[in-house]
Amino acid sequence: MNENRTGSFPPHRAETRLVRAASDAVKRIYANPDRIDCPSSEAIEAVVVRRFSHPDFDDTVDHIAMCAPCLEAYSRRRQRHRLRQRSVWAAGFAALLLLGLVWTYLNREHRPEHEVAKRTPTPPVVATLDYSSWTAERSASSSAPKHETPKVARVRLALTLLLPIGTEDGPYDVRVLSASGKVVAEASGVARWTGKAERLDINLDLSRLPPAAYALAIQSPGTSERAYPVLLE
Numbered sequence: 169m170n171e172n173r174t175g176s177f178p179p180h181r182a183e184t185r186l187v188r189a190a191s192d193a194v195k196r197i198y199a200n201p202d203r204i205d206c207p208s209s210e211a212i213e214a215v216v217v218r219r220f221s222h223p224d225f226d227d228t229v230d231h232i233a234m235c236a237p238c239l240e241a242y243s244r245r246r247q248r249h250r251l252r253q254r255s256v257w258a259a260g261f262a263a264l265l266l267l268g269l270v271w272t273y274l275n276r277e278h279r280p281e282h283e284v285a286k287r288t289p290t291p292p293v294v295a296t297l298d299y300s301s302w303t304a305e306r307s308a309s310s311s312a313p314k315h316e317t318p319k320v321a322r323v324r325l326a327l328t329l330l331l332p333i334g335t336e337d338g339p340y341d342v343r344v345l346s347a348s349g350k351v352v353a354e355a356s357g358v359a360r361w362t363g364k365a366e367r368l369d370i371n372l373d374l375s376r377l378p379p380a381a382y383a384l385a386i387q388s389p390g391t392s393e394r395a396y397p398v399l400l401e
Contacts, residue, residue: 292324300330319399331366343385
């Protein structure tokens, strides 16, 4: 056999057709019932697994091509070899898939709580502050003696403000003022008359503020600011 072989073999489908055609021809021409000069089982296995370093590789290939029993043995071993390879690949894939599932599960189980909270933020708490019976012209200081100061929790709020009768529809800026007059939170919204009260809906985050008395300063563009007291608990 030519010693300058490249070591390449035909693709699987082409090899299958070639082996089938060669087997039919060899059975007719080279029956070799007495198994004359047949190579060892080890040599045939070397051809099956493409172990080109085997010293009898080339001679074994030549013999298989002209011996019906050896060609049949080669075909059986080659089929079993492919099945083993497929099993190894399937097992490897299953192991990788299992490892990925385990990693995903552990990553979810041991993820820090602050990351989970960041991924799924707590929805805002719905609350209402009712200033509808207050006089629109009065400030927090002048109104406080006549009205009980409303209270609200120190959380993220979906807050509804019921403003005094006489407040006009339109956009408003709302600022939360500390006792020293510092703005510690703010939001904007549009006031609308509901038929019973002037309603202003805003989202306001009060979760980082300490409990204390504050003022809600409410102002629309081009008008003076009006302030109303609120207690954060």
